[in-house]
Amino acid sequence: MFRTTHSSIKAAIIDLDGTMLDTMPDFAVAINGMRADLDLAPLSKETISPMVGKGSENLIRTVLARDFDAATVEARFDASMASYQRHYLSINGQHSLLFDGVIAGLDAMRANGLRLACVTNKPIAFTTPLLALKGLDGYFEVVYGGDSLAQKKPHPLPLLQVCRDFDLAPSSVVAIGDSSNDAEAARAAGCPVLTVPYGYNHGRPVQEIDSDGIVDSLLSAAELIQKHNRTVLTLNQH
DSSP, X not given: OOTTOOSOOOEEEEOOBTTTEEOHHHHHHHHHHHHHHTTOOOOOHHHHGGGTTSOHHHHHHHHHHTTSOHHHHHHHHHHHHHXXXXXXXXXXXXXXXXXXXXXXXXXXXXHTTOEEEEEOSSOHHHHHHHHHHTTOGGGOSEEEOTTSSSOOTTSSHHHHHHHHHHTOOGGGEEEEESSHHHHHXXXXXXXXXXXXXXXXXXXXXXXXXXXXXXXXXXXXXXXXXXXXXXHHHHHHTO
């Protein structure tokens, strides 16, 4: 079922923005707060959406590049990043919503014995309180933000670190996300990967992502993983 593994799945690494939570409204409020500090016009959520997913540094530089040349972007970067972080922390989670099937999916994965980790490119200072606010923090043994380790997705390091933390082979740890970052990191780490169709993916169609399948919710992902594990168990009994 997962073309990259014939092993049973023992753990899942789940992305946050665009996979568990629709955080785009939070991004829009924080970005436009930063832009107001610079006397710049606000941007729509549709404009901001393709910029999200590759970490805060990339986000702020991309936003600034809409109005400034490269030298000015760098000159204004530190102050703009501080402004963005101040605005984001003040509203973190207040405008974001859980996607359908997230809680049911996490409950099903846990009931099926999967170990769970959250790996996101969101800074850890934003990630930890957001998970707590939305009632998600109790599901995850391990949480890594984009600044928790030396590399962030699409580098495989965060996924490989989770595999080490769990003492599991990458082939038995599935990554679930909404973007090419998640898939590229998983492929490089040797993990199977599932994608959800409702996230951001830098403005690109989810069908372009090299994954083992598109699932319409985390609950669907849990059901697919359970079916895969039953198939593996049956094959190993013969």
